[in-house]
Amino acid sequence: MDVAEAIKIRKSVRKFKSDPVPKAIIKELLDISVRSPSANNTQPWGFTIITGDILEKIRKENVENLRNGQLPSKEMERLLVVRPKGSVYRKRQVEIAKQLFRLMEIPREDKEKRTEWMERGFRYFDAPCVIIITADKWLPLPGTFFDNGCLAQTICLAALSFGLHTCIENQGVTYAEVLRKHASISDDKQIITAIAIGYPDWDFPANKVESTREPIDNIAEWVGF
Ligand SMILES: Cc1cc2nc3c(=O)[nH]c(=O)nc-3n(C[C@H](O)[C@H](O)[C@H](O)COP(=O)(O)O)c2cc1C
Numbered sequence: 001m002d003v004a005e006a007i008k009i010r011k012s013v014r015k016f017k018s019d020p021v022p023k024a025i026i027k028e029l030l031d032i033s034v035r036s037p038s039a040n041n042t043q044p045w046g047f048t049i050i051t052g053d054i055l056e057k058i059r060k061e062n063v064e065n066l067r068n069g070q071l072p073s074k075e076m077e078r079l080l081v082v083r084p085k086g087s088v089y090r091k092r093q094v095e096i097a098k099q100l101f102r103l104m105e106i107p108r109e110d111k112e113k114r115t116e117w118m119e120r121g122f123r124y125f126d127a128p129c130v131i132i133i134t135a136d137k138w139l140p141l142p143g144t145f146f147d148n149g150c151l152a153q154t155i156c157l158a159a160l161s162f163g164l165h166t167c168i169e170n171q172g173v174t175y176a177e178v179l180r181k182h183a184s185i186s187d188d189k190q191i192i193t194a195i196a197i198g199y200p201d202w203d204f205p206a207n208k209v210e211s212t213r214e215p216i217d218n219i220a221e222w223v224g225f
Contacts, residue, residue, distance in 0.1 A: 012166070014199045014204070014209075021198055029159055034156045046134045050132065055124070066176050075191070078141075095212065103205040104117060124169065127197055132191060133193055137190045138191060152192075181203075
């Protein structure tokens with residue numbers, strides 16, 4: 001697949017078939033993905049790949065925490081970003097949420113359905129496999145985050161060559177202690193993000209989402225042309 005084609009095809013998938021993803025495929029995918037660039041080739045990353053019963057336990061406990069109104073783990077407070085009302089960022093956030101709710105036929109006032117939708121995220125959209133990206137805890141977050149952002153996108157693109165689709169997920173790392181407990185992620189690692197991965201269920205309405213982008217003319221300053 002042509003790279004530009006892959007970039008255009010990639011989208012966040014929010015429902016997967018139950019078919020398992022063989023370990024050998026994930027291994028090959030990660031072998032390719034770590035070709036991703038990093039500052040000074042420091043490669044500040046590590047992986048915990050979860051499937052099967054342990055993933056089921058994590059899904060269950062995530063959802064229980066959500067239902068109990070549990071706040072994100074202290075170490076994940078960075079996820080509590082508020083985009084000010086009226087800002088373009090809030091506008092884009094609302095736009096994608098509206099599109100997803102429209103596709104899922106969830107009316108704005110239907111709290112039960114909205115909660116049900118939210119729970120799907122905390123269940124990793126029923127993906128058969130989840131890749132947790134970690135980094136040594138003592139590494140400073142900003143640079144580490146940038147390198148891992150490059151890596152996450154590389155994983156999502158490379159996955160397409162195996163017929164696999166993905167969703168990068170903050171929701172999936174909200175309850176870091178659940179991941180640490182069940183997947184034995186040690187305290188000397190910081191949890192960067194989760195990538196839900198599997199074979200897509202294209203019949204699922206939310207997978208028809210078409211996220212939009214700001215036209216380049218609105219965001220680029222051309223200098224010296
Ligand atoms: C760091 C990061 C965290 C994300 N967390 C979530 C999440 O928790 N739940 C979710 O449904 N999508 C999540 N997404 C997916 C974004 O909503 C998605 O990338 C965006 O709407 C653009 O859509 P696209 O990926 O289909 O192009 C996340 C994406 C990124 C990069």
